[in-house]
Amino acid sequence: MSKFDQFKAKLRPGQTYRRAELAQWSTAVDRHLKEALQAGALTKLAGGLYYAPKETAFGKAPPQDDTLVATFLKGGPFLLASPNAYNALGVGTTQLHNKTVVYNHKRHGKFALGGRTYDFRMKPAFPKKLSREFLLVDLVSNLDQLGEDPREVLERVKDRLSSSDTARLTKAAQTYGSERAKKFFARALAEVGVQDAA
Structure with missing residues:
Protein backbone atom coordinates (compact mmCIF):
# COMPACT_ATOMS: atom_id res chain seq x y z
CA MET A 1 0.00 0.00 0.00
CA GLN A 64 -23.41 18.40 8.14
CA ASP A 65 -23.53 21.91 9.62
CA ASP A 66 -22.64 20.79 13.14
CA THR A 67 -19.66 18.68 11.95
CA LEU A 68 -18.35 21.49 9.75
CA VAL A 69 -18.74 24.18 12.42
CA ALA A 70 -17.17 22.00 15.13
CA THR A 71 -14.11 21.48 12.91
CA PHE A 72 -13.88 25.17 12.01
CA LEU A 73 -14.12 26.23 15.67
CA LYS A 74 -11.92 23.34 16.90
CA GLY A 75 -14.75 22.15 19.12
CA GLY A 76 -17.68 23.68 21.02
CA PRO A 77 -19.72 24.92 22.57
CA PHE A 78 -21.78 26.54 19.83
CA LEU A 79 -25.43 26.86 18.85
CA LEU A 80 -26.70 26.75 15.26
CA ALA A 81 -29.72 28.96 14.56
CA SER A 82 -31.55 30.34 11.55
CA PRO A 83 -33.83 33.37 11.32
CA ASN A 84 -36.25 30.99 9.53
CA ALA A 85 -36.96 29.37 12.91
CA TYR A 86 -38.73 32.58 13.96
CA ASN A 87 -41.45 31.84 11.40
CA ALA A 88 -42.74 28.96 13.53
CA LEU A 89 -43.34 31.24 16.54
CA GLY A 90 -46.59 32.63 15.10
CA VAL A 91 -45.57 36.28 15.43
CA GLY A 92 -45.97 37.24 11.79
CA THR A 93 -42.44 36.74 10.45
CA THR A 94 -42.62 35.07 7.05
CA GLN A 95 -39.40 35.93 5.22
CA LEU A 96 -36.99 33.14 4.36
CA HIS A 97 -33.33 33.76 5.07
CA ASN A 98 -30.49 31.88 3.44
CA LYS A 99 -28.06 31.98 6.34
CA THR A 100 -27.05 30.02 9.39
CA VAL A 101 -26.14 31.89 12.56
CA VAL A 102 -23.54 30.29 14.82
CA TYR A 103 -23.51 31.52 18.41
CA ASN A 104 -20.12 30.74 19.94
CA HIS A 105 -17.35 32.05 22.20
CA LYS A 106 -14.45 32.10 19.69
CA ARG A 107 -15.16 33.65 16.29
CA HIS A 108 -17.09 36.63 14.97
CA GLY A 109 -17.91 37.49 11.36
CA LYS A 110 -19.25 35.93 8.18
CA PHE A 111 -17.30 32.98 6.81
CA ALA A 112 -17.86 31.07 3.57
CA LEU A 113 -17.41 27.37 4.28
CA GLY A 114 -18.11 24.83 1.58
CA GLY A 115 -19.99 27.34 -0.59
CA ARG A 116 -22.32 28.42 2.24
CA THR A 117 -22.11 31.51 4.41
CA TYR A 118 -22.16 31.14 8.18
CA ASP A 119 -22.69 34.17 10.39
CA PHE A 120 -20.53 33.58 13.47
CA ARG A 121 -21.54 35.71 16.45
CA MET A 122 -19.68 35.75 19.73
CA LYS A 123 -22.09 35.69 22.66
CA PRO A 124 -21.29 35.37 26.36
CA ALA A 125 -24.15 32.90 26.85
CA PHE A 126 -26.44 30.72 24.74
CA PRO A 127 -28.40 27.53 25.47
CA LYS A 128 -27.31 24.02 24.43
CA LYS A 129 -30.31 23.76 22.11
CA LEU A 130 -32.99 26.02 20.64
CA SER A 131 -36.13 26.56 22.68
CA ARG A 132 -39.27 28.60 22.01
CA GLU A 133 -38.29 31.04 24.78
CA PHE A 134 -34.77 31.53 23.42
CA LEU A 135 -36.13 32.09 19.89
CA LEU A 136 -38.58 34.77 21.10
CA VAL A 137 -35.76 36.58 22.92
CA ASP A 138 -33.41 36.14 19.95
CA LEU A 139 -36.08 37.49 17.58
CA VAL A 140 -36.44 40.70 19.62
CA SER A 141 -32.64 41.02 19.93
CA ASN A 142 -32.24 40.79 16.11
CA LEU A 143 -35.38 42.64 15.05
CA ASP A 144 -33.51 45.28 13.04
CA GLN A 145 -31.98 42.60 10.76
CA LEU A 146 -35.20 40.87 9.73
CA GLY A 147 -36.79 43.23 7.23
CA GLU A 148 -40.21 42.99 8.93
CA ASP A 149 -42.17 45.85 10.52
CA PRO A 150 -40.68 45.95 14.05
CA ARG A 151 -43.78 47.44 15.71
CA GLU A 152 -46.10 44.79 14.26
CA VAL A 153 -43.77 41.96 15.26
CA LEU A 154 -43.38 43.30 18.82
CA GLU A 155 -47.16 43.60 19.18
CA ARG A 156 -47.56 39.97 18.10
CA VAL A 157 -44.81 38.88 20.49
CA LYS A 158 -46.75 40.64 23.29
CA ASP A 159 -49.91 38.77 22.25
CA ARG A 160 -48.04 35.46 22.57
CA LEU A 161 -46.78 36.15 26.10
CA SER A 162 -49.96 35.13 27.88
CA SER A 163 -49.63 31.61 26.40
CA SER A 164 -45.89 31.40 27.19
CA ASP A 165 -44.03 30.02 30.18
CA THR A 166 -43.34 33.44 31.68
CA ALA A 167 -40.77 32.16 34.21
CA ARG A 168 -38.68 30.52 31.47
CA LEU A 169 -39.11 33.52 29.21
CA THR A 170 -38.00 35.93 31.96
CA LYS A 171 -34.89 33.79 32.56
CA ALA A 172 -34.14 33.54 28.82
CA ALA A 173 -34.46 37.32 28.38
CA GLN A 174 -32.14 38.03 31.31
CA THR A 175 -29.58 35.39 30.30
CA TYR A 176 -29.51 35.68 26.50
CA GLY A 177 -31.21 38.94 25.48
CA SER A 178 -29.70 42.17 24.19
CA GLU A 179 -30.31 45.25 26.34
CA ARG A 180 -33.29 46.11 24.14
CA ALA A 181 -34.73 42.60 24.51
CA LYS A 182 -34.24 42.64 28.30
CA LYS A 183 -36.12 45.95 28.59
CA PHE A 184 -38.88 44.87 26.21
CA PHE A 185 -39.58 41.58 28.01
CA ALA A 186 -39.33 43.12 31.49
CA ARG A 187 -41.97 45.69 30.50
CA ALA A 188 -44.18 43.33 28.46
CA LEU A 189 -44.13 40.53 31.05
CA ALA A 190 -44.97 43.01 33.80
CA GLU A 191 -48.02 44.09 31.73
CA VAL A 192 -49.08 40.46 31.28
CA GLY A 193 -48.69 39.93 35.03
CA VAL A 194 -50.95 42.89 35.73
CA GLN A 195 -53.56 41.58 33.29
CA ASP A 196 -53.36 38.08 34.83
CA ALA A 197 -53.90 39.53 38.28
CA ALA A 198 -56.91 41.60 37.15
Whole structure:
Protein backbone atom coordinates (compact mmCIF):
# COMPACT_ATOMS: atom_id res chain seq x y z
CA MET A 1 0.00 0.00 0.00
CA SER A 2 1.43 3.39 -1.02
CA LYS A 3 1.85 6.26 1.44
CA PHE A 4 -1.04 8.02 -0.29
CA ASP A 5 -3.30 4.97 0.00
CA GLN A 6 -2.46 4.78 3.70
CA PHE A 7 -3.33 8.47 4.03
CA LYS A 8 -6.58 8.02 2.08
CA ALA A 9 -7.57 5.01 4.19
CA LYS A 10 -7.66 7.24 7.28
CA LEU A 11 -10.34 9.52 5.79
CA ARG A 12 -13.89 8.89 6.98
CA PRO A 13 -16.73 9.82 4.55
CA GLY A 14 -18.88 12.64 5.94
CA GLN A 15 -16.08 13.92 8.20
CA THR A 16 -14.49 17.38 8.02
CA TYR A 17 -10.82 17.99 8.78
CA ARG A 18 -8.38 20.79 9.47
CA ARG A 19 -5.05 20.62 7.66
CA ALA A 20 -3.27 20.14 11.00
CA GLU A 21 -5.33 16.98 11.68
CA LEU A 22 -4.48 15.55 8.26
CA ALA A 23 -0.78 16.32 8.73
CA GLN A 24 -0.54 13.71 11.51
CA TRP A 25 -1.14 10.96 8.91
CA SER A 26 1.38 12.12 6.35
CA THR A 27 5.02 13.18 6.08
CA ALA A 28 4.15 14.96 2.81
CA VAL A 29 0.75 16.41 3.65
CA ASP A 30 0.63 19.04 0.89
CA ARG A 31 1.36 16.46 -1.82
CA HIS A 32 -1.16 14.02 -0.34
CA LEU A 33 -3.79 16.77 -0.03
CA LYS A 34 -3.29 17.66 -3.69
CA GLU A 35 -3.64 13.97 -4.70
CA ALA A 36 -6.72 13.52 -2.47
CA LEU A 37 -8.38 16.58 -4.02
CA GLN A 38 -7.63 15.34 -7.55
CA ALA A 39 -8.95 11.86 -6.67
CA GLY A 40 -12.14 13.31 -5.13
CA ALA A 41 -11.29 11.77 -1.74
CA LEU A 42 -11.33 15.28 -0.25
CA THR A 43 -12.93 18.58 -1.22
CA LYS A 44 -11.69 21.95 -0.01
CA LEU A 45 -14.25 23.91 2.03
CA ALA A 46 -12.10 26.92 2.97
CA GLY A 47 -8.45 27.70 3.69
CA GLY A 48 -7.14 24.78 5.73
CA LEU A 49 -10.55 23.08 5.94
CA TYR A 50 -11.39 19.87 4.06
CA TYR A 51 -14.25 17.40 3.71
CA ALA A 52 -14.26 13.70 2.88
CA PRO A 53 -17.41 13.44 0.71
CA LYS A 54 -20.08 10.93 1.59
CA GLU A 55 -21.77 9.22 -1.35
CA THR A 56 -25.56 8.93 -1.26
CA ALA A 57 -28.16 7.75 -3.78
CA PHE A 58 -28.40 11.40 -4.90
CA GLY A 59 -24.66 11.98 -5.26
CA LYS A 60 -22.18 13.50 -2.86
CA ALA A 61 -23.82 14.82 0.33
CA PRO A 62 -22.63 18.19 1.67
CA PRO A 63 -21.07 18.21 5.14
CA GLN A 64 -23.41 18.40 8.14
CA ASP A 65 -23.53 21.91 9.62
CA ASP A 66 -22.64 20.79 13.14
CA THR A 67 -19.66 18.68 11.95
CA LEU A 68 -18.35 21.49 9.75
CA VAL A 69 -18.74 24.18 12.42
CA ALA A 70 -17.17 22.00 15.13
CA THR A 71 -14.11 21.48 12.91
CA PHE A 72 -13.88 25.17 12.01
CA LEU A 73 -14.12 26.23 15.67
CA LYS A 74 -11.92 23.34 16.90
CA GLY A 75 -14.75 22.15 19.12
CA GLY A 76 -17.68 23.68 21.02
CA PRO A 77 -19.72 24.92 22.57
CA PHE A 78 -21.78 26.54 19.83
CA LEU A 79 -25.43 26.86 18.85
CA LEU A 80 -26.70 26.75 15.26
CA ALA A 81 -29.72 28.96 14.56
CA SER A 82 -31.55 30.34 11.55
CA PRO A 83 -33.83 33.37 11.32
CA ASN A 84 -36.25 30.99 9.53
CA ALA A 85 -36.96 29.37 12.91
CA TYR A 86 -38.73 32.58 13.96
CA ASN A 87 -41.45 31.84 11.40
CA ALA A 88 -42.74 28.96 13.53
CA LEU A 89 -43.34 31.24 16.54
CA GLY A 90 -46.59 32.63 15.10
CA VAL A 91 -45.57 36.28 15.43
CA GLY A 92 -45.97 37.24 11.79
CA THR A 93 -42.44 36.74 10.45
CA THR A 94 -42.62 35.07 7.05
CA GLN A 95 -39.40 35.93 5.22
CA LEU A 96 -36.99 33.14 4.36
CA HIS A 97 -33.33 33.76 5.07
CA ASN A 98 -30.49 31.88 3.44
CA LYS A 99 -28.06 31.98 6.34
CA THR A 100 -27.05 30.02 9.39
CA VAL A 101 -26.14 31.89 12.56
CA VAL A 102 -23.54 30.29 14.82
CA TYR A 103 -23.51 31.52 18.41
CA ASN A 104 -20.12 30.74 19.94
CA HIS A 105 -17.35 32.05 22.20
CA LYS A 106 -14.45 32.10 19.69
CA ARG A 107 -15.16 33.65 16.29
CA HIS A 108 -17.09 36.63 14.97
CA GLY A 109 -17.91 37.49 11.36
CA LYS A 110 -19.25 35.93 8.18
CA PHE A 111 -17.30 32.98 6.81
CA ALA A 112 -17.86 31.07 3.57
CA LEU A 113 -17.41 27.37 4.28
CA GLY A 114 -18.11 24.83 1.58
CA GLY A 115 -19.99 27.34 -0.59
CA ARG A 116 -22.32 28.42 2.24
CA THR A 117 -22.11 31.51 4.41
CA TYR A 118 -22.16 31.14 8.18
CA ASP A 119 -22.69 34.17 10.39
CA PHE A 120 -20.53 33.58 13.47
CA ARG A 121 -21.54 35.71 16.45
CA MET A 122 -19.68 35.75 19.73
CA LYS A 123 -22.09 35.69 22.66
CA PRO A 124 -21.29 35.37 26.36
CA ALA A 125 -24.15 32.90 26.85
CA PHE A 126 -26.44 30.72 24.74
CA PRO A 127 -28.40 27.53 25.47
CA LYS A 128 -27.31 24.02 24.43
CA LYS A 129 -30.31 23.76 22.11
CA LEU A 130 -32.99 26.02 20.64
CA SER A 131 -36.13 26.56 22.68
CA ARG A 132 -39.27 28.60 22.01
CA GLU A 133 -38.29 31.04 24.78
CA PHE A 134 -34.77 31.53 23.42
CA LEU A 135 -36.13 32.09 19.89
CA LEU A 136 -38.58 34.77 21.10
CA VAL A 137 -35.76 36.58 22.92
CA ASP A 138 -33.41 36.14 19.95
CA LEU A 139 -36.08 37.49 17.58
CA VAL A 140 -36.44 40.70 19.62
CA SER A 141 -32.64 41.02 19.93
CA ASN A 142 -32.24 40.79 16.11
CA LEU A 143 -35.38 42.64 15.05
CA ASP A 144 -33.51 45.28 13.04
CA GLN A 145 -31.98 42.60 10.76
CA LEU A 146 -35.20 40.87 9.73
CA GLY A 147 -36.79 43.23 7.23
CA GLU A 148 -40.21 42.99 8.93
CA ASP A 149 -42.17 45.85 10.52
CA PRO A 150 -40.68 45.95 14.05
CA ARG A 151 -43.78 47.44 15.71
CA GLU A 152 -46.10 44.79 14.26
CA VAL A 153 -43.77 41.96 15.26
CA LEU A 154 -43.38 43.30 18.82
CA GLU A 155 -47.16 43.60 19.18
CA ARG A 156 -47.56 39.97 18.10
CA VAL A 157 -44.81 38.88 20.49
CA LYS A 158 -46.75 40.64 23.29
CA ASP A 159 -49.91 38.77 22.25
CA ARG A 160 -48.04 35.46 22.57
CA LEU A 161 -46.78 36.15 26.10
CA SER A 162 -49.96 35.13 27.88
CA SER A 163 -49.63 31.61 26.40
CA SER A 164 -45.89 31.40 27.19
CA ASP A 165 -44.03 30.02 30.18
CA THR A 166 -43.34 33.44 31.68
CA ALA A 167 -40.77 32.16 34.21
CA ARG A 168 -38.68 30.52 31.47
CA LEU A 169 -39.11 33.52 29.21
CA THR A 170 -38.00 35.93 31.96
CA LYS A 171 -34.89 33.79 32.56
CA ALA A 172 -34.14 33.54 28.82
CA ALA A 173 -34.46 37.32 28.38
CA GLN A 174 -32.14 38.03 31.31
CA THR A 175 -29.58 35.39 30.30
CA TYR A 176 -29.51 35.68 26.50
CA GLY A 177 -31.21 38.94 25.48
CA SER A 178 -29.70 42.17 24.19
CA GLU A 179 -30.31 45.25 26.34
CA ARG A 180 -33.29 46.11 24.14
CA ALA A 181 -34.73 42.60 24.51
CA LYS A 182 -34.24 42.64 28.30
CA LYS A 183 -36.12 45.95 28.59
CA PHE A 184 -38.88 44.87 26.21
CA PHE A 185 -39.58 41.58 28.01
CA ALA A 186 -39.33 43.12 31.49
CA ARG A 187 -41.97 45.69 30.50
CA ALA A 188 -44.18 43.33 28.46
CA LEU A 189 -44.13 40.53 31.05
CA ALA A 190 -44.97 43.01 33.80
CA GLU A 191 -48.02 44.09 31.73
CA VAL A 192 -49.08 40.46 31.28
CA GLY A 193 -48.69 39.93 35.03
CA VAL A 194 -50.95 42.89 35.73
CA GLN A 195 -53.56 41.58 33.29
CA ASP A 196 -53.36 38.08 34.83
CA ALA A 197 -53.90 39.53 38.28
CA ALA A 198 -56.91 41.60 37.15
